[in-house]
Amino acid sequence: MKRKTLLFLFLCLTTAGLISAQTYSIVIKGGHVIDPKNNINELMDIAVKDGKIALLAKNIDPKEGIQVVDAKGMYVTPGLIDIHVHVFNGSNMDQTYMNGPSSIPPDGFTFRVGVTTVVDAGCAGWRTFPEFKKQTIDASQTRVLAFLNIVGEGMRGGPFEQNQKDMDPKVTAEFAKKNSKDIVGIKLAHYNGRDWTPVKLAEEAGRLADIPFMVDLGGARPALSLDTLFMQIFRPGDIFTHCFGQLGASRESLVDVTTGKVRPFVWDAQKRGIIFDVGAGGISFAYSQAIPAVKSGLFPDAISTDLHIGSMNGATKDQLTTMNKFLAMGMDLQNVIRTSTWKPAQIIKREELGHLTVGSEADIAILNLRPGKFGFFDYTGYKLEADKKLECEMTIRAGKIVYDLNGIATPIFVTRRRYN
16 A cells, blocks of 8 residues: 555656646647737747747747647637627626626637637626626636726616716716726717717717727617718727618618718728727628628728627627628638737737737637538628638637637646636
């Protein structure tokens, strides 16, 4: 019995010694790296150590890694960034997106599609943000950032989102500045009136806090003028979400439905630095807008989902499905990756994210471009057929493998996360 114990201790110490002698926690071998910030678009290996990108090189000895990932034939990209989601999930059935049933918990819907960072699009206002931080931001493995709603209550639904008395730009801006680690912008959503006041109040909050302002113009009838919004109210860097929506009289569209051409002022807005965000959502993405826009050279600045309970099982589904739609429309792969990684990081002024620079946090997506016959449809039922689509093989968050679809890591370490 004594000899068995000594042998067991010897094996443990030997294994520990071997592990400590290895340089990297993870070595990713043979993948095609696409890193738009650093203009990398070639076969390279990547090494991870202490949660950071440690090395990019043509050939890294796999013996240097505790885990080795076989990425041959796959694309290795920065972790994807979805800058329009709704993740303030709760059990208050009358509060829609703010601590309510219309939002979703992030970790169940991010890693399986290569997303490592999401930005909640205005579920919480300054009154409700502390609860959001406690139950979602601080409790999630996914990096969760937020646009703070100009409405103090946030996206509570109904009359709460129409209440101008709860839209205080100074209080909102001060709260955003005090919570700048988590808050990256201001949001106005679902306001139905034709009064520009809420838009201007939200823009003021963004200006005071020196962060971008994202707007969903809601359902005013007749629709508010996008020309006015882009050229007279927005600052460069402010964000027009649901940019390829076509909702008739309640929201003006980028592409004139009578001519099929991009409206002239849209090109001027793009030159001015106005940001166009997809925010596909339940009914906020239509091919009748996106196809002529993309063919004309009007690409989105950020590909995002507007993920919530009403969109995740419909036409939108997830980040990769939304990216695949743009591939199917003829947008090149490098640009699709750029507008899902580095460009969103720039938009939200978090330039430490969205790239694979040595020393940066190791958020990595490994994607397979699978050939086949696929269909990508919008909410109207219009479908584009494609002969390839991106799928997620692995996601690494802060240097740890959090999703491995087909066991491409050797050895495989299965970890169990404890929830309190």
